[in-house]
Amino acid sequence: MGKYFGTDGVRGKANEDLTLDMAIRIGQYLGWYYGKNRPAKILVGKDTRLSGDMFEAGLAAGATSTGADVYLLGACPTPAVSYLVNKDRFDCGIMVSASHNPYYDNGIKVFDHNGQKMDEEVLLEIEKYIDHEIELPLATGDHIGEYFDWSDGLEIYMSWLKSIVPVDLNGMKIAVDLANGSATSTAVETLSSLGATVEAIANSPNGLNINLKCGSTHPEELVRVMKENDYDIGLAFDGDADRLIAVNSDGDLINGDYVLYICSKYLKEINHLNKNMVVTTVMANLGLYKALDANKIDYIQTAVGDKYVFEEMQKNDYYLGGEQSGHIIFYENAVTGDGLLTALKLLEVMKKTGKSLQELSEGLFIYPQLLKNVEVKDKNEVLNDPGLKELIASINKKLDSDGRILVRPSGTEPLIRVMVEAKTDELCKNYVDEVVTYIQERGF
Structure with a gap:
């Protein structure tokens, strides 16, 4: 990770951590970088938060000032940008979104010509340009670029989704929570066109209500709707629609672990689970692994982050992987998580x-899980402490095969995350508190 770009782009409070000048300079660098031999062709999308227009305009202005032609997709899912960059041969794509964060945050994600996350080497050069360590020539005369409205791109994206999953949804009653975000541009239209009866909540974005008490991180209202009505399935998207949390007709949450279990079993049954492998992160529930073992399905763990899941899938041509958060990748079809594709x-x-x-x-028992964060001065000092290592080993021995403890550093904050899975909530709390107390009492 660099100074500005983390594992999922630049992100922060609009006009505080993430500024308009940064957006302009990101656009300028990409316009110059891809325009050395001919005018660059760049695709820009955004979610529905208030500052999206500002950053979209800044990126477009920056890119056209170094000679690029910019196509504005408008409010759209992040995976739409990823798909269309590759499909329509753009040099790169940019998504303005802070995903599941509140409206006052925003972010900029950059995709290469394959629709994959941009190489870190390029991002580090962009950071140098942001910090004025390098300067670039601006276009002049008839070399200045133009920008175009390309909302038609969403039709191409939705047609593609229906072509790869041509499922007849006649007779299905579906409730959707669109998080007042990107899914408002595609979900109802796509599901309805396949024959489903669709009812939507959180479907009126106003720039301020994205992810506000709704969406995949706050599905309480969708759960209530499912319990009080007769729907076959509920679908909750996050702000930029690359994640999905489902809800069954009883109002029970179906998170990413359930999705991996259900889809891997089905793919295995139809002989389409390539290499019999599912890619998870270390945060997947212990119950998922036991259920996969019972069905003789192999799995591999990566570090937390869809970036690492995708790298493992791409390296070995695995078809299915994802995170508990609902970020699921179907690598045979896409190179990023896509909430609507998952649905x-x-x-x-x-x-x-x-x-x-x-x-x-059925067959998947989700173990109770508790996660607590501890603020520390030096994450490495904590993790290398012999006493902490001994305590973790002792707890693991007590849990045996009926639980686990995971102590890891946050990738972006001065925090140690302590997570325990066990047969009961009480056991989880006892062991988590034991580790948290140890760290706090020693003044780390």
């Missing part, structure tokens, strides 16, 4: 098997 895949399993989400979830 269609789940619906396809339901239709093809004739089973409800409850039936499809």
Whole structure:
């Protein structure tokens, strides 16, 4: 990770941590970098938060000032940018979004010509340009670029989704929580066109209400809707629609671990789980691993972050991977998580098997899990402490095969994250508190 770009782009409070000048200079660098032999062709999308227009304009102005032609997709899912960059041969794509964060945050994610996250070497050069360590020539005369409205790109994206998962949804009743975000541009139209009856909540973005008590991180209202009405499935997206949390007809949450379980079992049954492998992060629930073992499905763990999941999948051509948060990658079809694609895949399993989400979830017991963060001065000093290592080993021995403890550093903050899975909530609390108390009492 660099000074500004983390594992998921630049992110921070609009006009405080992430400034308009930064957006302009990111656009300028990319316009110059890809325009050395001909005018660069750059795609820009955004979610629905208030500052999106400002950063979209800044990126477009910067890129056109160094000679690029910029196509504005408007409010759209992040995976739409990823797909269209590759499909329509753009040099790169830029998404203005802070994902599941509140409206006052924003972010800038950059994709290469394959629709994958930009190489770190390029991002580090962009950072140098942001900090005025290097300067670039601006275009003049007839070399200055133009920008164009390209909202038609969303139709191409939705048609693609329906072509790769051509599931007949006639007779399906679906409730969707669109997080007042990017999914408002595609989800209802796509699901309805496949025959489903769709009812939407959090479907009126005003720039301030994205992710506000709604979406995949706050699905409480969707759970209530599912409990009080007769829907087959509920679908909750995050702000930029690259994640999905589902809800069954009883109002129970179906997170990413459930999705990996359901889809891997189905893909194995139809002989389409390449190399019999599922890619997870270390935060996946212990119950998922036990359920995969019971079904003779192999799995591999990566560090936390969809970036690492994708790298493992790409390296070994694995078809299915993802995170508990609902960021699922179907590598045969896409190079990033896509909430709507995940929804269609789940619906396809339901239709093809004739089973409800409850039936499809049978065999998976999710262990109670508790995570606490501890603020520290030096993360490495804490993790290398012999006494802490001994304590962790002791807890692991007590948990044996019926639980686990994971103590890891935050990638972006001065925090140690302590997570325990065990058979009961009480055990989780006792062991987490034991580790947290140890760290705090020793003044780390």
